[in-house]
Amino acid sequence: MVKHQPPTRTLACWCLDLKTMAYQEAWEFQQAVVRAKIEKNFSQDVILFVEHAPVFTLGRRGGLENLTVSEAFLEASGIQVIQVERGGDITYHGPGQLVVYPVLDLDRQRLGITELVFMLEEIMIRVSKTLGVHAVRNPRNRGVWVGKKKIGSIGLAVRKGFSFHGMALNVNLSMTPFEWIHPCGLANVSMTSLEKELSERPSMQAVQKLTKQHLKDVFGRSLEAITREQLDRLIKL
Amino acid sequence: MKELSELNFPDDVMYSDDHEWTKMENDEAVIGISDYAQDQLGDIVFVELPQVGETFEKGAEFGTVESVKAVSELFLPVGGEIIAVNDALEDTPELVNNEPYTGGWMLRIKLSDKSELDQLMNKSAYLESLKG
Numbered sequence: 185m186v187k188h189q190p191p192t193r194t195l196a197c198w199c200l201d202l203k204t205m206a207y208q209e210a211w212e213f214q215q216a217v218v219r220a221k222i223e224k225n226f227s228q229d230v231i232l233f234v235e236h237a238p239v240f241t242l243g244r245r246g247g248l249e250n251l252t253v254s255e256a257f258l259e260a261s262g263i264q265v266i267q268v269e270r271g272g273d274i275t276y277h278g279p280g281q282l283v284v285y286p287v288l289d290l291d292r293q294r295l296g297i298t299e300l301v302f303m304l305e306e307i308m309i310r311v312s313k314t315l316g317v318h319a320v321r322n323p324r325n326r327g328v329w330v331g332k333k334k335i336g337s338i339g340l341a342v343r344k345g346f347s348f349h350g351m352a353l354n355v356n357l358s359m360t361p362f363e364w365i366h367p368c369g370l371a372n373v374s375m376t377s378l379e380k381e382l383s384e385r386p387s388m389q390a391v392q393k394l395t396k397q398h399l400k401d402v403f404g405r406s407l408e409a410i411t412r413e414q415l416d417r418l419i420k421l
Numbered sequence: 422m423k424e425l426s427e428l429n430f431p432d433d434v435m436y437s438d439d440h441e442w443t444k445m446e447n448d449e450a451v452i453g454i455s456d457y458a459q460d461q462l463g464d465i466v467f468v469e470l471p472q473v474g475e476t477f478e479k480g481a482e483f484g485t486v487e488s489v490k491a492v493s494e495l496f497l498p499v500g501g502e503i504i505a506v507n508d509a510l511e512d513t514p515e516l517v518n519n520e521p522y523t524g525g526w527m528l529r530i531k532l533s534d535k536s537e538l539d540q541l542m543n544k545s546a547y548l549e550s551l552k553g
Contacts, residue, residue: 244485244492245467269485271492290461292553296422297491298463326490342462342493344439 195228197286197403198410199396202234204279207241207266210234214348216419217287222344225421229293231399231407232285233392236277238361240265243339246273250366263361270349272339273369280357280377282391284399285350290342297347301326301338303402304351308336310398311353311391317381325370328353333376337368355379355391425551428456431522435541437498438550442522443541446529450499450538453526454486454517457551462488465517468510470527476502479537483528486517495527499537505529 202210210232217230240263242248248255248265250273258265277283286304288295305321308328312319312335319328319335328336336353354377362375378386400407434442440458444451459465467487477483479500486493507526510516517525532538542550 244469245487269492269494271487271490291551294422296461296463297488297493299422301490338490340491342491344494344496347491 194405196406196408197229197231197288198415199231199233199407200410200412200415201392202232202412204235204237207236207239207264207277210236210283210285211266211268214285214287217415218343218346218348220419220421221287221289221346223421226418227289227292228408229289229405230287230410230415232287233395234283234285235279235281235388236283238263238276238278240274240276240361240365241270242267242274243270243272244268244341246369248274250274250369251364252366253364258364261361261364268341268349270339270341272337273367274365275337275339275352275367276361276365277352278357278361280355280379280388282353282355282388282395283350284353284395286347288347289345290347291345297340297342300340300347304338305336306402307395307398308351308353310402311394312336312378312381314394314398315378315382315386315391317378325368325373327368330376330381333374334367335376335378335381353378353391353395355388356385423460425457425548428460429522430456430544430548432544434522435498435538435543436547437496437541439496439498441495441498443498443538444522445538448531449504450501450530450532451526452498452528452530453521454495455547456521459518459521459525462486462491462493464488465514468514468517468527470506470510471503473503473506476500476533478533486514497530498541499530499532500534501530501532503528504531 356379434444440455469485484495
């Protein structure tokens with residue numbers, strides 16, 4: 185008898201925690217996962233969790249005009265600026281910020297970009313709410329806000345129907361590097377974090393666990409852990 | 422996203438897996454993105470197109486479409502030399518959302534190899550592929 189195959193739409197998402205990883209390395213790994221999905225090496229969607237070493241990234245159309253310090257100052261700080269293919273303008277990533285990269289088959293899910301952006305915002309709003317932080321959408325600027333301060337950002341790319349890049353939620357990171365830029369290209373925007381909004385410092389581990397729970401609900405998918413070695417084997421097929 | 426029945430797929434263009442359409446006009450191919458693709462992207466705020474005179478192979482990335490917070494790459498359904506790009510998209514990128522098959526056209530190219538047209542899909546084959 186043929187075993188019942190669940191429809192691919194409801195396949196579990198594989199999730200992998202890359203821990204702390206340099207931006208460039210995580211970016212190359214993401215691209216390798218997208219390439220393997222385009223080549224149909226496997227059909228599961230993949231969700232990567234990572235914290236980056238300090239880095240500034242620019243979206244595809246972003247320029248250095250949104251730096252508030254000189255390039256020389258930035259160079260002396262030792263923090264690199266990398267231009268990438270995602271949407272959105274300049275942002276900062278660093279340890280203490282939870283970054284999530286969903287590599288999803290948008291066509292199979294019949295998922296539009298606007299819906300995906302909404303879902304990623306929803307996940308960050310629910311995680312914040314569970315911890316006691318009232319975060320909301322802003323109709324004029326996407327992302328997630330606490331009052332006039334931004335706590336979560338989104339920047340996506342789509343290649344041959346697969347999403348990559350994703351969302352970044354400020355958990356307990358150093359906020360100083362955000363002062364060197366106009367985050368997301370918006371002047372007069374300041375950033376906040378869960379730590380700044382709460383009296384106790386939330387742990388990254390707890391926030392990641394909450395994010396997985398809310399992601400399951402918002403995406404309507406189950407999550408299965410996969411190891412780096414397993415994924416590497418499938419990428420090299 | 423909208424249901425497939427709510428989207429418009431004209432009979433007089435050919436479609437690619439990457440959701441581009443191609444229409445032959447006097448030996449030249451006019452290219453844009455399908456109603457499905459524009460609906461998936463949402464409100465388009467910027468379209469990046471190549472220079473006239475550049476030549477690309479079939480499947481090469483020729484530009485990008487940026488919607489709110491997302492950049493999507495565009496791939497050529499057939500190879501050839503770019504002989505015109507739709508300059509109107511610079512100031513009115515929303516034409517791609519509102520008129521994907523007419524005012525929202527992107528490129529006009531001189532084909533390198535007409536047999537590449539045979540690999541494109543007609544409306545019914547494209548609809549089948551969208552149903553997955």
